[in-house]
Amino acid sequence: MDILIQQVLNGLSIASVITLIAVGVTLIFGLTGIINFAHGEFLMIGSIVTWIAVQAGLGFLPAMVIAILAVAIMGFALERGLFQFTLSRPTNGFIVSLGLIIVLQHVVIFLFGPNQKSIPRPLSGVWDVGGVRIASVRVMVILVTIAVVAMTFVMITRSRYGRALRAAVEDRDTAALMGIPVRRYITGVFVLGSALAGLGGALLIALFPITPFTGGTMVMKGFAVALMGGLGNLTGAVVAGLILGIVEGFSAGYGFSEWTDAYSFGLMILVILVKPNGLFGGTSGPKMA
Secondary structure, three states: OHHHHHHHHHHHHHHHHHHHHHHHHHHHHHHHOOOOOOHHHHHHHHHHHHHHHHHOOOOHHHHHHHHHHHHHHHHHHHHHHOHHHHOOOHHHHHHHHHHHHHHHHHHHHHHHOOOOEOOOOOOOOEEEEOOEEEEHHHHHHHHHHHHHHHHHHHHHHHOHHHHHHHHHHHOHHHHHHOOOOHHHHHHHHHHHHHHHHHHHHHHHHHHOOEOOOHHHHHHHHHHHHHHHHOOOOHHHHHHHHHHHHHHHHHHHHOOOHHHHHHHHHHHHHHHHHHOOOOOOOOOOOOOOO
């Protein structure tokens, strides 16, 4: 039982990073209709920036802040430079994001090489709680994710900006007629989603070495979580991330770690077949006239 609890906690720490991806994916899709498959590469860039900053002698915390800012700025530039031209045809945005995966991977390989990169663990302690050994760095990843997702949830549900944002998700054209600056909100959501990916990248490299191809694996699970919860539904993304973490923990705890991905995507397929709009209901994209 102790090993099972330990594996569930390990699963939740990975699921925390995936949840950050899923929240970004679901927010961007909800408002823009763009399925940004390059979101995993945004996370990978966040890891690379963290690695560069730590190599330069900075501590993990400032390195994480720099990664968040760097990926947010990259998201702003790509939204204004590429994705804004695909808003009327989200399918084109999807194709652009696929091309962007290859471009970003090759840029990173050209500049930093294809080899694994890692940083010293920002927290090295291991706690023994009732016979369960818990790595402090994994607890840190879970707590940071809870705090950031909670702040994002409060902003979306309680603030004036969030209410206007949800109105724009429901009906972009009507929201624009009511004076909501939808275009500016689209950029804001894209930057927010990118910043979350940057944070996810910083947390990921605190747990594992990364390569230029790490984003591909992570974004697939991010989309699985977003689809399970319901695309465009923030609560759904968080709950689905929690479910994924528990499933991965159980599969590893019972000696079937090589089946972890199969369980995760099998669960996603089952949920989509039973509830096509996800566990909490999602959106099919922005409504336009």
